[in-house]
Amino acid sequence: MKIIETRELKKTYTLGKVEVNALNGVNALVEEGEFVAIMGPSGSGKSTFLNMVGMLDVPTSGEIYLNGTEITKMEEHARVEYRLRNIGFVFQFFNLFMELTAIENVMFPMMLSGHPFYKERAEELLESVGLKSRINHLPSELSGGEQQRVTIARALANQPKLLLTDEPTANLDTKATHEIMELFRRLNEEKHQTIIMVTHNPELGAKTDRIIHFRDGKVVK
Amino acid sequence: MGLKSDLETALFFAKKDTGKNIRVFALIILAIAFATANIIIINGFMDGFSNSLVDATLDISSGHVNIYPKENDRYIEGLGIKELKLDGMENVAAYSSRLYSSGTLSYNEKTKTIKIVALDPEREQGVTKILEKIEEGEGLTKENEILISYRLAEDLSARAGGEATLVFENGVSKTYRIKGIIRTGATDLDANGVIMYMNEANNALGLSGKASIIMVKLSKRELAEEYRDILKKELEVSKIKVWREEIESITGFMNTVKKITDTVIAVGLFAAAVSVGIIIYVNVIHRRRQIGIMKAIGMKSSLIFTVYLMEALLLAGIGVAAGDALGYIGTKYLETRPFYCPIIKEYISAKFYTYLLYDASIVSTAVVVLAGMYPALMASRTNIIKAIWGT
Ligand SMILES: Nc1ncnc2c1ncn2[C@@H]1O[C@H](COP(=O)(O)OP(=O)(O)OP(=O)(O)O)[C@@H](O)[C@H]1O
Numbered sequence: 001m002k003i004i005e006t007r008e009l010k011k012t013y014t015l016g017k018v019e020v021n022a023l024n025g026v027n028a029l030v031e032e033g034e035f036v037a038i039m040g041p042s043g044s045g046k047s048t049f050l051n052m053v054g055m056l057d058v059p060t061s062g063e064i065y066l067n068g069t070e071i072t073k074m075e076e077h078a079r080v081e082y083r084l085r086n087i088g089f090v091f092q093f094f095n096l097f098m099e100l101t102a103i104e105n106v107m108f109p110m111m112l113s114g115h116p117f118y119k120e121r122a123e124e125l126l127e128s129v130g131l132k133s134r135i136n137h138l139p140s141e142l143s144g145g146e147q148q149r150v151t152i153a154r155a156l157a158n159q160p161k162l163l164l165t166d167e168p169t170a171n172l173d174t175k176a177t178h179e180i181m182e183l184f185r186r187l188n189e190e191k192h193q194t195i196i197m198v199t200h201n202p203e204l205g206a207k208t209d210r211i212i213h214f215r216d217g218k219v220v221k
Numbered sequence: 222m223g224l225k226s227d228l229e230t231a232l233f234f235a236k237k238d239t240g241k242n243i244r245v246f247a248l249i250i251l252a253i254a255f256a257t258a259n260i261i262i263i264n265g266f267m268d269g270f271s272n273s274l275v276d277a278t279l280d281i282s283s284g285h286v287n288i289y290p291k292e293n294d295r296y297i298e299g300l301g302i303k304e305l306k307l308d309g310m311e312n313v314a315a316y317s318s319r320l321y322s323s324g325t326l327s328y329n330e331k332t333k334t335i336k337i338v339a340l341d342p343e344r345e346q347g348v349t350k351i352l353e354k355i356e357e358g359e360g361l362t363k364e365n366e367i368l369i370s371y372r373l374a375e376d377l378s379a380r381a382g383g384e385a386t387l388v389f390e391n392g393v394s395k396t397y398r399i400k401g402i403i404r405t406g407a408t409d410l411d412a413n414g415v416i417m418y419m420n421e422a423n424n425a426l427g428l429s430g431k432a433s434i435i436m437v438k439l440s441k442r443e444l445a446e447e448y449r450d451i452l453k454k455e456l457e458v459s460k461i462k463v464w465r466e467e468i469e470s471i472t473g474f475m476n477t478v479k480k481i482t483d484t485v486i487a488v489g490l491f492a493a494a495v496s497v498g499i500i501i502y503v504n505v506i507h508r509r510r511q512i513g514i515m516k517a518i519g520m521k522s523s524l525i526f527t528v529y530l531m532e533a534l535l536l537a538g539i540g541v542a543a544g545d546a547l548g549y550i551g552t553k554y555l556e557t558r559p560f561y562c563p564i565i566k567e568y569i570s571a572k573f574y575t576y577l578l579y580d581a582s583i584v585s586t587a588v589v590v591l592a593g594m595y596p597a598l599m600a601s602r603t604n605i606i607k608a609i610w611g612t
């Protein structure tokens with residue numbers, strides 16, 4: 001089943017008098033349960049694409065279907081609600097709320113969605129990413145890799161259909177990168193979590209099911 | 222998700238945020254507390270001051286209804302007949318006529334201009350408390366005795382028991398025994414008042430049956446308005462003021478003073494509000510990325526607005542509570558410690574009323590929350606993409 005489908009997706013930024021075509025007619029398809037990497041040169045529109053699919057921004061033209069629903073014309077409050085329940089994000093760095101402990105960070109999306117057992121579930125999630133002993137630590141007391149694992153646990157809190165991640169390991173060392181990658185693999189294999197990961201690292205790309213290549217705001221091949 | 226859990230979530234974050242910056246927030250709370258206490262204490266003073274002025278007027282120089290001379294006349298004529306009529310009137314509990322005049326008083330080598338208040342002590346006691354205000358010496362018993370105000374006594378270095386020479390405005394000069402020294406609380410009287418017998422003054426001035434005012438005390442002061450017309454008709458007088466009108470000048474004066482104190486209060490509040498606004502503003506800027514992530518995850522703009530507004534509310538709540546306590550203690554303390562105001566040459570003391578707490582709390586909270594509005598709005602309008610990618 002198709003979880004993402006985009007048709008002629010375009011995004012044009014206007015910087016003063018200059019127009020930048022960040023996306024130039026992207027037609028992409030992702031099946032449910034796939035682990036897909038997005039690769040391509042810097043400035044080719046990878047992050048822009050992820051933002052559109054993640055409903056953080058609206059395209060200039062084109063259509064985006066999430067689970068069969070066209071989302072580009074959705075009202076703001078409906079987008080917020082849809083994001084909360086269906087999409088999990090892991091950004092490159094500084095994802096966590098610095099004044100909240102690990103468990104409070106993970107509880108956050110569930111407090112918003114009104115999950116009845118958010119505390120228990122947050123504990124389980126942290127345990128599943130191997131941070132059982134760190135639940136009451138502040139982000140500043142955790143390593144970069146541990147912080148990213150908390151972020152992943154938080155992204156999974158409301159059991160999203162889609163996990164979107166933009167260069168999640170760019171700031172991590174090899175060992176931590178490997179651990180994060182293992183975590184994604186496991187989530188995908190065991191929980192059939194659909195994951196879309198933007199990366200510059202070919203090694204990581206090779207570990208996914210499929211790579212979508214971007215160039216000049218378009219999907220190549 | 223329901224409103225209750227929305228508010229709970231907002232409160233959770235507001236608390237976390239506030240707790241994190243506890244030192245800065247402690248200062249802000251202090252500013253709010255002082256601004257609030259400021260309102261309470263200043264208004265407590267104003268009330269205490271205004272009440273003591275009103276009390277002084279009503280106790281010292283006014284009846285429930287006061288009769289004055291006709292327009293363009295200096296004195297009330299035909300005093301004897303008017304007093305007879307008053308004697309026979311229903312609801313007239315007491316009345317006292319006074320003659321006001323001026324002159325000078327000399328004691329040893331010193332001389333001062335004075336204001337003469339001539340009255341009949343027995344009648345006066347039925348209407349005012351002026352003769353109970355003796356600070357030193359005793360009350361009037363003979364026609365050759367006078368009472369002088371404490372400030373006059375100070376100025377002349379006079380003491381009770383001494384003899385002073387009084388020169389009336391018509392040049393007649395006579396020596397009197399200073400029987401007592403009074404302090405009434407009524408500003409003009411305390412400045413240079415001399416109290417003497419009505420007959421004595423009339424004689425010295427070559428008058429008879431004249432008065433400057435007849436103060437009438439009724440069985441109930443609520444009857445004042447009704448008796449204004451009755452007295453006008455029965456006594457054939459034209460100028461009458463009821464007690465409420467007598468204090469109008471004080472109310473007017475107080476309103477003028479209030480404009481000044483309100484400015485002082487506004488400055489304090491403004492300072493507190495601006496600091497709250499700035500702190501939350503800086504906080505919002507500082508957390509822009511986190512706010513972006515909150516929104517990306519699925520926090521509604523309205524909830525983000527609520528978080529930061531709640532932060533202001535939290536600060537206001539703690540600050541105002543502290544300010545209320547401070548204001549209460551301050552006002553109560555000052556109630557017991559009147560201080561001398563050199564401008565009005567009077568002792569003034571504060572007076573605490575519960576309404577002061579309500580008023581100050583509402584005003585402070587409203588101002589602080591209003592100040593938090595802009596940064597809260599700014600936070601709620603954060604652009605996710607720009608916040609997260611730092612552009
Ligand atoms: N907010 C913006 N305003 C203007 N131009 C933008 C904005 N965001 C992206 N762009 C431009 O759009 C193009 C695509 O940017 P995008 O961030 O999607 O690239 P990317 O493939 O993620 O690159 P990288 O690998 O460096 O992260 C770039 O030319 C970029 O400069």
Ligand SMILES: [Mg+2]
Pocket residue numbers: 046047048166
């Ligand atoms: Mg990018």
